[in-house]
Amino acid sequence: MTIHSLPGPNDIVRRELPNGIVVLVRPNLNSLSVVVSGYLSAGAIFEPDDKLGLAGFTALALMRGTTQHDFQQIYDGLESNGASLGIDGGTHSIGFYGHALAEDLDLLIGTLAETLRQPVFPTDQVERLRDQLLTGLAIRAQDTAEVASLAFDELVYAGHPYSRPEDGYPETIRSIRREDLVAFHEKHFGPMGMVISIVGDVGTERALESVTRFLSDWKNPKQPTQPDLPALKPLSGTISHQVHIPGKSEADIVMGVAGPPRRSPDFMVASLGNNILGQFGMHGRIGQSVREKSGLAYHASSSLSGGIGPGPWLFIAGVDPSNLEKVIELIRLEIARFIREPVTSEELADSQANYIGRLPLSLESNAGVASALLNLERYSLGLDYYLRYPDLIRAITPAEILETAQRYLHPDHLAIATAGSFDTPG
Amino acid sequence: MNASLTKLTLSNGLQVLLKEIHTSPIISQWIWYRVGSRDEVPGLTGASHLVEHMMFKGTPKFPLGALDRAISREGGYLNAFTFLDWTSFFETLPADKIDLALKLEADRMFNSLFDPNEFSAERTVVISERQGSENEPLFRLSEEVQSAAFRVHPYHHEIIGDLTDLYSMQREDIYHHYQNYYVPNNAVLSIAGDFETQSILEHIRELYEPLAAGRQPPRLARTEPPQAGERRVSVEGPGETVYLQVCYRAPKADNPDFFALNLLDSLLTGPTNLNMFGGGVTNKTSRLYKALVEKELAVSVNGGLPATIDPYLYTTVITVHPKHTASDCIAAMEAEIKQLQDAPPSVEELERALKQARAIFAYGSESISNQAFWLGFAEMFATVDWFTTYLEHLAAVTPADIQRLAQTCLRPQNRTLGVYLPNTTAQL
Numbered sequence: 001m002t003i004h005s006l007p008g009p010n011d012i013v014r015r016e017l018p019n020g021i022v023v024l025v026r027p028n029l030n031s032l033s034v035v036v037s038g039y040l041s042a043g044a045i046f047e048p049d050d051k052l053g054l055a056g057f058t059a060l061a062l063m064r065g066t067t068q069h070d071f072q073q074i075y076d077g078l079e080s081n082g083a084s085l086g087i088d089g090g091t092h093s094i095g096f097y098g099h100a101l102a103e104d105l106d107l108l109i110g111t112l113a114e115t116l117r118q119p120v121f122p123t124d125q126v127e128r129l130r131d132q133l134l135t136g137l138a139i140r141a142q143d144t145a146e147v148a149s150l151a152f153d154e155l156v157y158a159g160h161p162y163s164r165p166e167d168g169y170p171e172t173i174r175s176i177r178r179e180d181l182v183a184f185h186e187k188h189f190g191p192m193g194m195v196i197s198i199v200g201d202v203g204t205e206r207a208l209e210s211v212t213r214f215l216s217d218w219k220n221p222k223q224p225t226q227p228d229l230p231a232l233k234p235l236s237g238t239i240s241h242q243v244h245i246p247g248k249s250e251a252d253i254v255m256g257v258a259g260p261p262r263r264s265p266d267f268m269v270a271s272l273g274n275n276i277l278g279q280f281g282m283h284g285r286i287g288q289s290v291r292e293k294s295g296l297a298y299h300a301s302s303s304l305s306g307g308i309g310p311g312p313w314l315f316i317a318g319v320d321p322s323n324l325e326k327v328i329e330l331i332r333l334e335i336a337r338f339i340r341e342p343v344t345s346e347e348l349a350d351s352q353a354n355y356i357g358r359l360p361l362s363l364e365s366n367a368g369v370a371s372a373l374l375n376l377e378r379y380s381l382g383l384d385y386y387l388r389y390p391d392l393i394r395a396i397t398p399a400e401i402l403e404t405a406q407r408y409l410h411p412d413h414l415a416i417a418t419a420g421s422f423d424t425p426g
Numbered sequence: 427m428n429a430s431l432t433k434l435t436l437s438n439g440l441q442v443l444l445k446e447i448h449t450s451p452i453i454s455q456w457i458w459y460r461v462g463s464r465d466e467v468p469g470l471t472g473a474s475h476l477v478e479h480m481m482f483k484g485t486p487k488f489p490l491g492a493l494d495r496a497i498s499r500e501g502g503y504l505n506a507f508t509f510l511d512w513t514s515f516f517e518t519l520p521a522d523k524i525d526l527a528l529k530l531e532a533d534r535m536f537n538s539l540f541d542p543n544e545f546s547a548e549r550t551v552v553i554s555e556r557q558g559s560e561n562e563p564l565f566r567l568s569e570e571v572q573s574a575a576f577r578v579h580p581y582h583h584e585i586i587g588d589l590t591d592l593y594s595m596q597r598e599d600i601y602h603h604y605q606n607y608y609v610p611n612n613a614v615l616s617i618a619g620d621f622e623t624q625s626i627l628e629h630i631r632e633l634y635e636p637l638a639a640g641r642q643p644p645r646l647a648r649t650e651p652p653q654a655g656e657r658r659v660s661v662e663g664p665g666e667t668v669y670l671q672v673c674y675r676a677p678k679a680d681n682p683d684f685f686a687l688n689l690l691d692s693l694l695t696g697p698t699n700l701n702m703f704g705g706g707v708t709n710k711t712s713r714l715y716k717a718l719v720e721k722e723l724a725v726s727v728n729g730g731l732p733a734t735i736d737p738y739l740y741t742t743v744i745t746v747h748p749k750h751t752a753s754d755c756i757a758a759m760e761a762e763i764k765q766l767q768d769a770p771p772s773v774e775e776l777e778r779a780l781k782q783a784r785a786i787f788a789y790g791s792e793s794i795s796n797q798a799f800w801l802g803f804a805e806m807f808a809t810v811d812w813f814t815t816y817l818e819h820l821a822a823v824t825p826a827d828i829q830r831l832a833q834t835c836l837r838p839q840n841r842t843l844g845v846y847l848p849n850t851t852a853q854l
Contacts, residue, residue: 030449032788072720075710080778082697082785084707099705101785128722135725135748138666144561247664247849249557281494282482292491295547298555318558350499357501357520364450365792367705 006386019191024373034200035366039093041193053168056089064125067118102201113214144252144419151417152254190220197373243419251321251420259313262306273401275351278302336411342398438639439611443801445618453619454518454798461607463585472587475508485537512806521620532633545597571844579650609640616802657842662849668746669846676740679733680808685819686827695729697782704790766832770825
């Protein structure tokens with residue numbers, strides 16, 4: 001069998017269970033395995049300020065023991081069969097991802113359901129996990145890119161939930177009690193807003209039957225809906241923050257603004273424009289300027305996150321600390337050019353071809369298709385989105401990119417965070 | 427997987443491996459050169475990696491930037507890797523665009539410009555890459571352990587090279603390295619995906635057969651003498667976290683004991699994953715995870731056994747729990763190893779490790795890029811048969827083999843042990 005088609009209404013099955021769970025299935029009979037991937041409507045957005053990291057802590061603790069199995073039994077069931085499952089926290093959701101040989105679909109969905117529905121948060125496991133999280137935060141504090149990214153979020157999202165790190169801070173992780181995990185789970189974990197995507201060598205009926213068996217009777221009347229995000233105040237000038245970390249050879253720059261949400265009509269226009277600015281080829285115009293022409297950095301690029309809310313439009317580079325100001329200036333110059341003059345028709349044609357041509361490659365694996373299906377649902381794109389996608393991309397013009405960029409970017413209205421070893425700490 | 431595998435050698439010595447896979451409209455092309463950091467002498471460390479970088483800086487036919495642009499425009503992606511024993515370049519793109527990738531690789535085997543100005547700029551890019559790695563405690567530790575483990579063999583130095591050489595190497599040094607090693611008789615072309623073998627083979631012949639074979643470049647051979655006792659190194663640096671790296675001298679990839687050690691690693695630190703693209707399996711039921719992480723002596727433990735031409739290292743990396751020391755972890759690890767030295771594992775435990783290996787193979791085989799990777803990768807240290815019979819070799823390992831390897835390979839006298847210690851004074 002040859003699959004030369006993009007996922008669409010003809011081969012994606014979407015089923016909504018009575019308790020609200022949405023199931024998306026696309027069989028791939030060329031594969032020996034199956035991917036189960038998805039999310040629940042619970043995340044860091046529901047955390048109080050003094051318990052940052054609670055959603056992620058809760059998510060990671062789910063697999064540490066249930067009413068039926070302890071930690072080792074849960075993982076023994078998975079690992080003995082070469083299967084893998086992980087549950088992790090995000091800002092607006094708790095995500096899960098698992099893969100197994102196709103014959104073990106029920107093992108995967110059964111383990112997922114059991115850990116989501118019947119965790120017991122054993123005290124010893126919670127404390128072990130806490131130590132692991134704190135070590136992770138100690139490692140984060142030494143990572144120049146991570147530290148610069150945290151500082152950037154605090155600058156650009158001041159007063160907004162996106163300013164808060166999903167992993168929390170050492171003091172908030174230390175303050176979270178086992179009861180907090182139990183209460184967060186009890187209130188926020190439920191079927192409403194849950195989406196599960198199943199792709200691999202399993203038929204649609206078998207996939208639906210498995211989800212129905214393990215998850216259709218799950219209810220949680222207490223589960224809240226997602227809170228509205230507060231309005232974000234645009235930057236009125238450039239604000240900077242430099243974080244000194246001793247003993248580092250390289251400094252990291254994370255600069256930019258808040259970008260459009262994924263559902264905004266601006267998103268795809270900005271995304272295609274960003275491809276020209278900091279992605280295409282070896283990282284677009286930014287890469288050409290900073291890496292190829294100047295040799296000032298191993299990596300220099302820009303990215304646009306999208307997401308439920310105004311995810312960041314980032315410009316990043318890792319540089320020798322002595323070149324920091326030079327690189328920031330080069331990036332500023334590229335931003336200024338990007339909002340001053342339209343991209344050339346050649347640049348646009350390159351990026352349009354890139355966006356359209358790479359779609360089949362991103363859908364090569366079960367994991368890629370599962371992720372694509374989740375995006376359809378999360379952002380209400382429609383099951384025919386990937387069929388319409390080439391036309392959507394071709395319709396974008398240089399004038400639209402310019403007009404959109406001008407509304408988001410300005411070389412003198414940027415948040416600039418840097419982290420590394422500096423002679424004069426900022 | 428041999429059913430559609432074609433293997434041949436062109437008249438100029440270029441080896442070609444082709445595997446038709448018609449599950450997705452994608453083709454992945456990899457070209458492999460038998461040159462890596464182990465072919466570099468002091469003064470030229472990092473040369474292979476620098477050549478890899480310069481291969482992206484243009485030819486007369488595809489000037490600087492044209493190569494990235496051409497592949498990206500078709501929706502493809504490309505990258506390159508330099509390893510101890512080899513250097514490889516790959517492009518994965520929609521099947522109907524494969525001609526472009528074929529032309530690019532054939533062209534840059536001989537025609538890369540190595541423009542002096544571009545070389546100067548790329549030197550600083552590579553120095554920046556190294557500086558980024560130096561920010562990581564585990565890079566610093568690994569570099570010290572590797573150099574302590576190999577006194578004579580060129581596996582001694584890091585792939586990216588020593589900073590002093592990165593500053594001092596000249597364009598001519600790098601160009602000479604390129605001319606020596608980038609010849610068809612020192613290369614393997616591996617392609618997997620949605621093509622017809624005869625048709626693509628004709629195209630390969632058109633592009634590559636006009637390229638003359640070069641002098642067969644010799645591999646640098648400096649045999650490491652047997653290790654006579656444990657070696658220990660410590661590295662101090664910023665941070666709060668202690669890391670422990672334990673490296674045992676390991677058999678080379680084409681030694682039958684490599685497979686036994688591979689399974690031994692699966693028992694100790696979890697399933698080995700040889701996929702470049704594709705999923706793995708967690709290791710929370712492995713022996714060392716239970717002994718170290720579940721006992722709260724460590725926060726994480728991972729192991730790995732790279733497949734290499736000459737004997738290299740079986741490595742375990744442990745993130746030490748803040749309430750414990752590296753010595754506590756070493757003692758617990760030795761106790762676990764002693765169990766395997768004293769008694770072979772059960773047949774059931776080996777069967778479990780085999781099922782894990784089969785599953786990881788299934789995940790890796792989903793990716794066309796990974797399939798093409800596997801073909802050429804195996805040729806770099808053995809032959810493609812090494813890969814096609816990999817699971818059979820694992821299945822042939824007996825509990826007694828595991829016990830013997832634990833006794834012979836995992837002895838303290840056969841290891842180099844490194845500790846990364848946070849240097850609090852450096853943080854003042």
